[in-house]
Amino acid sequence: MSRRSGAQPRWNRAESMKRYSLFTLARESLRRHRAWTGAWRFPSLKPRYRVAIVGGGGHGLATAYYLAKLHGVRDVVVLEKGWIGGGNTGRNTTIIRSNYQLDDNARFYEHSLRLWEGLSRDLNYNVMFSQRGVVNLAHSDTQMDAFARRGNRMRLNGIDSELLDRDAVAKYAPLLDTSDNARFPVLGGLLQGRGGVARHDAVAWGYARAADALGVDIVQNCEVTGFRIDGGCVTGVETTRGAIEVERVGVAVAGNSGRVAGLADVTLPIESHVLQAFVTEPVKPLLHHVVTSGAIHCYISQTDKGEVLLGGDLDGYNSYAQRGNLPVIEHVSQAAVAMYPALSRLRVMRSWGGVMDMTMDGSPIIGKTPIENLFINGGWCYGGFKATPGSGWVFAHTIAHGEPHELNAGYGLDRFATGRTLDENGAGPTPNAH
């Protein structure tokens, strides 16, 4: 904000409106909230940028934010074909955790979790991050052994974990059926107390607002239709709003990774699959944590609005449809009622689907492509939301320096050809099994 010569106001109201605080909220409430302005601009496309980010979801917006904030690259445009946060950022079950075994995954997701812990303050935007704890249930002795091993590996990487026996699980999640007669008997669980949930829309909005304030242009309703590639190096991006010249391009388009990479003739080790989630009617607080069971494919939490939020496994077939079919919803509902009999009389209010970019080893791809100055961030499978801050952080570094950061060095696209895959589940190159 430039100050004019002459009379200088003691404080500039427009400037003070830019930072949210209890003080501005109280002041504006007395003025009937008429002076609030949009949280970000709606700029038109300039002919040239240093960096173009394709995809205005959480990952793309976070990348733009960290580019501007940490690397001084402010001449950045985020190109979004729809509206920001309208893809998987607004379709996930908002679970945040870092309970990974493999060192590369553990370090990366823990870095992301630490960014979550300071995110609302960093962005000056309440992302409603709630570290209410995430517990994975074990239903067999084998699974208890596997969880003990996982928990120990997490601790070796400095990540909190706690192995719970059945009594501890019953105390932790009182409504859970831990009786001997349960359809899926609970033997214990692995708890990450620092895990939790966040408000997914607020993550997109918070990053958008903070990036915009640093000069990043966010252009919505602007679909990328092609790349200009000169001598194996990307030089421009064609969009439905015209072509732009760029020095570097970062692609962060989740389920559409294969399509966008295809515009540059790059084929990815990715299949797109549909993953569904659904919510019940809202009720008073009854679930205080995130309770998951990988064995029976059910993930349960309660939103701040009171809805019980349920997710499960992929439908299992390639899909870009952003909707799935009823067998999976039926399966997840059965599992949820088996775990929580108290949910049996709740009605399902709505369901939706998101397109998951499933990689061949279940781990993401963040790094260089065969095209120079074209970088990719994708392959998030079903775990992208929790990675949002860390993903943007390392991708910004990768774009700014032209080389991956230590934290995403293992996520290169070339790891499949070289055999250095990161297969957390040991499922092999079967995308729908990760």
Add this chain to the structure above:
Amino acid sequence: MLLIPCPHCGERAQVEFAYGGDATKRRPADGAPDEAWYEYVYLRGNPRGPHREWWLHHGGCGRWIRVIRDTATHAVLGAEPAIDSRDSGVVPGGSASGEPREEEGGGPPAAPVPPPRRDTGAGEG
């Protein structure tokens, strides 16, 4: 619910089937270079639109079939037996080869692909 027209059994619900993935991939010959194996094992055309894919009718005839299904709309466009039809010329996306190949060319996945399951608790939204 997808309704899949099994060429052996007629139209059946998707719950009778297990998905086997992209049916346009061709197993390289023994001794093929690493690039060919990388392409076969890892890379997928992943089209948005018609997709030629394997399904196993485990709840019916127990046979592998090839289904053409639109990944953008889920519309099932057709199905054919796995055997003796690999050169029918219907190839989604135009990327993979539909040309006649050696006898190992068009076979179904070597091992039945079980329905996806995860019990390590590692993945969720």
